[in-house]
Ligand SMILES: Nc1ncnc2c1ncn2[C@@H]1O[C@H](COP(=O)(O)OP(=O)(O)OP(=O)(O)O)[C@@H](O)[C@H]1O
């Protein structure tokens with residue numbers, strides 16, 4: 443996943459990666475209410491508040507103006523480190539930038555945008571979401587997709603598990619906040635625990651995956667033991683290492 | 691109301707134009723009023739394969755830009771009744787095609803014809819997306835090699851999301867797989883993917899299998915669609931494909947390596 447460059451000659455290399463990141467979903471724009479709740483949490487689990495980076499999500503708010511600077515200050519007082527803002531209009535984007543924070547578009551829009559480099563260089567707005575089969579029931583947080591997820595398509599369950607009844611072809615990408623289950627061959631990229639959950643897994647009936655990732659820890663096809671290719675497997679994370687074992 | 695069929699592939703040079711010409715010819719030979727449209731603006735190949743390049747006066751772009759009427763641009767096929775060709779422009783830029791223009795042309799043709807066959811340009815960009823947008827059926831042309839299969843998979847994703855049928859939540863575009871340039875001998879030696887592997891990955895119904903054949907080259911040099919050469923394997927395979935498109939169940943042919951008979955071994959005659 444890194445650009446190949448000779449280390450001796452360059453000052454840095456860019457690496458793609460999915461880092462676990464806490465999203466703070468704001469239900470109010472009032473900094474004082476946020477402060478009160480944070481103070482309570484800080485007492486409960488002080489271990490969590492160690493300059494932990496957070497993304498402030500304002501998607502659920504419809505306040506055109508936001509005391510963003512004050513909110514950030516409140517976070518820092520409680521040992522949280524805001525690194526970016528997600529959602530909100532142009533005004534919020536501009537103030538995020540002015541405060542030296544990054545800005546992410548709202549989640550629905552991001553989910554439909556091409557995520558992999560490949561979707562980019564083939565020039566496609568083509569990275570269309572796979573079309574939901576009508577018989578697929580909507581789960582609370584999770585998602586079931588019936589059919590083939592094809593090259594260039596991306597399918598995600600940002601709040602739960604993702605179940606594919608069918609194949610995930612090479613060049614396709616499936617992502618879930620929870621676990622990923624593929625009842626069929628997995629030939630594309632599968633990412634579980636995209637918001638940092640480590641207690642999740644990737645399950646598939648036939649492993650040929652281009653990429654497996656749990657909470658940002660990944661293995662590429664070339665890192666996978668050839669003995670495991672084609673097997674029915676379970677992939678889990680233990681100590682930043684992906685473990686693949688066969689199921690029967 | 692005509693059935694609109696797009697012949698598409700993603701990857702270039704896999705046999706789209708050959709197939710569009712052969713299938714349109716076959717449909718017309720079976721009595722269907724058929725028009726075949728070249729969407730490959732700037733390259734213009736279909737008229738060569740149909741053998742009507744010297745009769746092109748106006749083209750699809752002229753019609754869309756209002757510089758000519760549809761009937762002025764349509765070329766009547768010399769050999770086959772019921773068959774017309776709407777050529778592409780060789781000089782114009784491919785941006786000259788507009789979505790509304792294409793819709794208008796297809797709407798008027800729909801009233802007259804039974805089948806409209808659209809020969810798509812290669813790629814997955816605007817030109818290919820325009821050619822597929824209004825389709826009712828898609829023939830996805832695939833060669834037995836990994837990159838072609840991958841591109842076909844990509845095209846299938848677009849057919850399920852970037853077409854009128856997908857956007858308006860109508861019944862999905864009917865997707866059919868056409869494998870071309872299949873060489874059973876090279877499949878057996880492992881140089882090429884086999885039929886089952888391709889079908890497993892793409893997971894759509896097979897409408898035909900066209901063998902690698904010298905008859906195709908001969909046909910395109912003569913400007914006579916290979917469907918007219920019913921002595922040849924490719925001509926017969928395209929005729930089978932047309933029958934299946936029209937709903938008949940026909941067993942598959944030409945997918946197994948031929949055991950060469952004594953005479954052909956002695957005289958070295960290949961398959962024709
Ligand atoms: N079954 C076949 N056997 C042998 N040669 C074939 C066969 N089908 C196609 N060809 C050859 O392959 C070449 C490409 O064919 P064709 O022009 O139909 O492809 P295409 O997909 O339309 O290409 P493009 O993407 O450039 O539009 C031509 O030279 C054609 O003669």
Ligand SMILES: [Mg+2]
Nearest residue numbers: 706707730735
């Ligand atoms: Mg062509």
